[in-house]
Amino acid sequence: MPNPFRHYEGAPVLDLPADPPSPEIPALELLRGGTGATEAVDGPAFLSELLFYSASISASKLVPSTGDRYALRVNPSSGNLHPTEFHFVTRGLKEWPDGLYHYRPSSHMAEQRATGDFDMKLIASSALIVFVLTSIAWREAWKYRDRAYRYCLHDIGHAWQALALAARAMGCDGLAVRDFPDDDVARLCRLHEDEWPMLILELRGKSIPVREPDHRETVWYGGQANQLSKETIAYPWIESIHGATKPTLNTPAEPAPSGSGEIKLPVPASSTLAFGEVARKRRSALDFVGFTPSMSLAQLSAVMSTTRPDFIQLYLYVHRVDGLEPGVYRYWPESAELEQIRSGDQRVAAAGLSLGQDLAGNACVAFSMIGDLDRAVRALGDRGYRYVHFEAGAIGQRLYLAAEALGLGATGIGAFFDDEVHRYLNLASEPAHVVVYHFAIGYPVPDPRVVA
Numbered sequence: 001m002p003n004p005f006r007h008y009e010g011a012p013v014l015d016l017p018a019d020p021p022s023p024e025i026p027a028l029e030l031l032r033g034g035t036g037a038t039e040a041v042d043g044p045a046f047l048s049e050l051l052f053y054s055a056s057i058s059a060s061k062l063v064p065s066t067g068d069r070y071a072l073r074v075n076p077s078s079g080n081l082h083p084t085e086f087h088f089v090t091r092g093l094k095e096w097p098d099g100l101y102h103y104r105p106s107s108h109m110a111e112q113r114a115t116g117d118f119d120m121k122l123i124a125s126s127a128l129i130v131f132v133l134t135s136i137a138w139r140e141a142w143k144y145r146d147r148a149y150r151y152c153l154h155d156i157g158h159a160w161q162a163l164a165l166a167a168r169a170m171g172c173d174g175l176a177v178r179d180f181p182d183d184d185v186a187r188l189c190r191l192h193e194d195e196w197p198m199l200i201l202e203l204r205g206k207s208i209p210v211r212e213p214d215h216r217e218t219v220w221y222g223g224q225a226n227q228l229s230k231e232t233i234a235y236p237w238i239e240s241i242h243g244a245t246k247p248t249l250n251t252p253a254e255p256a257p258s259g260s261g262e263i264k265l266p267v268p269a270s271s272t273l274a275f276g277e278v279a280r281k282r283r284s285a286l287d288f289v290g291f292t293p294s295m296s297l298a299q300l301s302a303v304m305s306t307t308r309p310d311f312i313q314l315y316l317y318v319h320r321v322d323g324l325e326p327g328v329y330r331y332w333p334e335s336a337e338l339e340q341i342r343s344g345d346q347r348v349a350a351a352g353l354s355l356g357q358d359l360a361g362n363a364c365v366a367f368s369m370i371g372d373l374d375r376a377v378r379a380l381g382d383r384g385y386r387y388v389h390f391e392a393g394a395i396g397q398r399l400y401l402a403a404e405a406l407g408l409g410a411t412g413i414g415a416f417f418d419d420e421v422h423r424y425l426n427l428a429s430e431p432a433h434v435v436v437y438h439f440a441i442g443y444p445v446p447d448p449r450v451v452a
């Protein structure tokens with residue numbers, strides 16, 4: 001297993017203040033478009049709060065049989081392998097030198113890779129903070145082989161949303177830049193060859209504490225990226241799909257098709273749990289309590305109201321939702337309606353389709369996220385393939401937080417039988433509607449190995 005932590009050996013390390021204040025905006029309000037505020041008065045305090053509620057270690061897992069202890073983070077990751085790295089460029093932050101940094105989650109610190117006026121002309125950004133999220137595919141590939149590429153993309157989607165939501169909880173906006181010249185950005189940030197830039201996120205807003213920019217020349221500190229494992233195995237298909245999805249294209253997206261169903265979702269349930277608390281408490285359930293109890297239709301309505309799908313279509317395998325007959329439903333977001341496409345008990349089917357994982361049958365509701373690859377490729381070129389996975393991960397992150405805010409649990413499910421799901425959902429006439437991600441929400445079985 002490659003090291004899940006990248007370090008730049010020899011680079012200066014800057015402290016991020018411990019115990020930053022917790023963003024108080026209720027998580028559900030934030031997920032439905034609300035904006036919070038921060039008390040941060042300088043750059044270090046701002047960055048500390050932002051990263052503590054989006055990317056830091058939030059618990060650990062103790063395996064009694066081996067005595068091993070694993071770190072768990074605010075952002076989830078398939079197999080807890082964490083292929084995503086957070087790099088960021090700052091300019092004009094109060095009491096914080098301009099430069100290029102890499103976040104070190106193992107100690108909640110920032111590694112200073114370069115100082116000075118860092119050139120982000122490549123993406124024409126004038127934002128005060130620009131994140132470059134990268135993937136190290138080898139961290140997933142040693143275990144999941146070629147399918148690992150998709151997990152890396154999902155994980156970027158989760159990390160993107162974790163960061164964008166923490167930023168909005170602190171009163172600023174995060175704008176994702178989907179198309180940028182990959183190789184130039186990798187060169188500019190002097191990324192190790194095992195690391196690929198995937199998504200850029202610009203943060204803007206009045207809550208960012210600023211000073212006058214000082215326009216100094218860039219100075220590199222030459223920190224060496226650590227080697228993550230003694231050996232690496234090449235996965236040519238991963239290299240090839242990554243290469244094939246590099247070209248950029250940005251044409252206005254056509255609107256998502258609209259439709260309707262016979263079931264109108266009721267007024268969403270509410271929750272006052274604060275975002276900061278919810279983000280740090282979020283965990284993946286290993287399994288759910290089967291048979292009883294049910295979740296309410298108002299809770300389901302609240303969960304669905306946070307999803308904001310665009311290139312993704314959501315299908316629900318309803319097992320135990322009060323007032324909703326078990327079956328498979330398609331969700332129509334504009335009208336907040338459900339259209340029933342299959343009736344009857346779906347527990348065996350949902351678990352079977354998710355590679356025989358019981359949790360998809362024991363949940364109250366399981367999901368298939370279907371990507372409209374045709375529409376994504378018309379808008380973004382072949383890069384659209386990455387983007388449908390980013391969006392699925394982002395929706396997954398919102399589902400995790402919504403479920404936690406409502407006292408439920410959730411788990412992202414990357415392992416499923418693509419072709420069987422496609423057939424089961426009667427998508428034969430839509431070959432470019434691909435199965436991108438699965439998800440489940442229910443009452444979690446407590447995991448005694450997780451320690452706070």
Ligand SMILES: Cc1cc2nc3c(=O)[nH]c(=O)nc-3n(C[C@H](O)[C@H](O)[C@H](O)COP(=O)(O)O)c2cc1C
Pocket residue numbers: 072073074075076077078079080151154155158282283284285286357359411412413414415
């Ligand atoms: C993209 C993705 C795919 C995942 N796939 C599965 C899965 O198929 N089965 C499962 O039990 N957990 C799955 N998980 C949950 C991870 O195992 C979990 O996020 C990881 O162990 C870290 O735990 P945490 O979410 O509590 O931080 C997935 C998570 C993500 C983000």
